[in-house]
Amino acid sequence: MPKRVGIEVSLAASEAACAADTDVVAAYPITPQTHIVEHLSELVADGKLDAEFVPVESEHSAMSVCVGSSAAGARTFTATSSQGLALMHEILFIAPALRTPIVMVVANRALSGPISIWNDHSDIMAERDVGWIQTFAENGQEVFDLIIHAFRVAEDPEVLLPIMVNLDGFTLSHVIEPIEMLSASEVKRYLKPYKPQMVLDPKKPVTMGPVGMPEVYTEAKRQIEALLQGSKKVVVKAWKEFAKHYGRTYKPIETYRMKGAEVVLLTMGSVSETAMTAVDRMWDKGMRVGLLRFRLWRPFPLQEFRRAMRGVKVLAVMDRAISYGGLGGPVFTEVRSALYGTFEQPQVFGFVAGLGGRDITVDMFEEMVKKAIRYAKRGKGPTYEMIGVRER
Amino acid sequence: MIEIRVHGRGGQGAVTSTELIAIAAINEGKYAQAFPSFGPERRGAPVMSFARISDAPIRTREKVYKPDIVMVLDPTILSIVDVTAGLKKDGMVILNTAKEEGEVRKAFGIKAKMALVDATGIAVKHLGRPITNTTMLGALIKASGVVNIKSMKAPLQDRFGRIAEKNFNAMNVAYKQTA
DSSP states (O other): OOEEEEEEHHHHHHHHHHHTTOSEEEEOOOTTTHHHHHHHHHHHHTTSSOOEEEEOSSHHHHHHHHHHHHHTTOOEEEEEOHHHHHHHHHHHTHHHHTTOOOEEEEEEOOOSSSOOOSOOSHHHHTTTTSSOEEEEOSSHHHHHHHHHHHHHHHTSTTTOOOEEEEEETTTTTTOEEEEEEOOHHHHHTTSOOOOOSSOOOTTSOOOOSOOOOHHHHHHHHHHHHHHHHHHHHHHHHHHHHHHHHHSOOOOSEEEESOTTOSEEEEEOSTHHHHHHHHHHHHHHTTOOEEEEEESEEESOOHHHHHHHTTTOOEEEEEESSOOTTSSSOHHHHHHHHHHTTOTTOOEEEEEEOOGGGOOOOHHHHHHHHHHHHHHHHHTOOOSEEESSOOOO | OEEEEEEEEBTSOHHHHHHHHHHHHHHTTOEEEEEEOOSOOOBTSEEEEEEEEESSOOOOOSOOSSOSEEEESOGGGGGTSOTTTTOOTTOEEEEEOSSOHHHHHHHHTOOSEEEEEOHHHHHHHHHSSOOOHHHHHHHHHHHHOSSOGGGGHHHHHHHHGGGHHHHHHHHHHHHHHOO
């Protein structure tokens, strides 16, 4: 029986990597990911996890070691945040190209400047296009489960791509809450040992990562794109299998009280729980508001999203990152693009909120919804605006 | 749902106190959250930490703005922080002080319900150090009944190992002495 315990979400993330019997951990500590890496080094030092822990001197090296160890056939895990993720940037593109199924937890945090150690989604949104599968957790239970799920999907021979599991720094990573922890033996039933298709081995040499001449580069890029798009069915299947084993059901998109909703709020990550409370409160006041949340962000679940949006007239999208000089937050622009040309194209309004640790409250969600309704009635509004900005 | 805010100074264990009470509640089969006021650790500076305890799943990640219970680990906080800010109408302040209730009310203008205990005195006697976080939990449990005091034993053991018993004793003394 899985054990229900009160545990800090960061530690649960490490325990998940441990239960998955990770072979190599290469990581550099950075707030607010620190507790994940600390606990993993403890687990290795205490002999609870039989893994090579590589204490590198930077995140650039961390990701380089991960690519190398994964190419050598080792189940590989790492975690980072913010500036650390940014420092990995150039290596992030290489991991999918080399078909290295690395699992990385990103404790989402703002990017400098000004320096901020607090939560938003600036870090991950700057890495949207690196070719990794990306999922977002709402609570501690999901963090644990998505990490186990990530290994299964990443190592599937039809996928062999790296995955980032996103969790909100501090607002989720540093919270103690009840989590059902699966033991290593329980995880083993779902997650089989990694069988690499090809390994770096001096006895049987292969070349990984050669130059892509103009004659092959386009084809290589198209392959990665096809793999990433095609991974969705494996992602979904692995969630179905997860439900069979452990009873918890996950889907690419989660909806809440959408039936009869006039307006829909769109969120990602742990604030979706606060948004649910806001939605309940608004229904109590006679406002018909639904909630839609992306659990899977890459590959973008286009059909599921369009299906969920059928009949919706107004959509209020909340972004936790700003796209300087652009048309709105990254989620907003993408979501609006996804709805372009659909039969009942809803009116879409973007809101940027909760930057650099600014608390996102039930009141803020109500403000976004009210504004979206007002703009929709008027037939126009700002394409996007920032919420909770102090003017004085 | 009961929302708790703890005031202390960095290094006094405010964060640990909310963690321990949340774990005890979860072990009782309840739902709970505990989290610090996020940021760099600053020894000696006023800090806060938060907990929520509920019979139903907790679906919010806001900070605690309207606590039911405020627990103050360090009496010197009272002169620099308004510990009653946002306190619910029938909320309660649980205070570490050696002073009489009337004296405290007069000095800091606190009108809310109060529970007082000389946690520093108890901690010095039983732990040999003026660290009051575990001691104050005894007062919190006596005044609020959010968990059974026996449920604190396991989380204290996990957290403190060989000094767990001392902490449990200090907590029990505070539980008995809280008025």
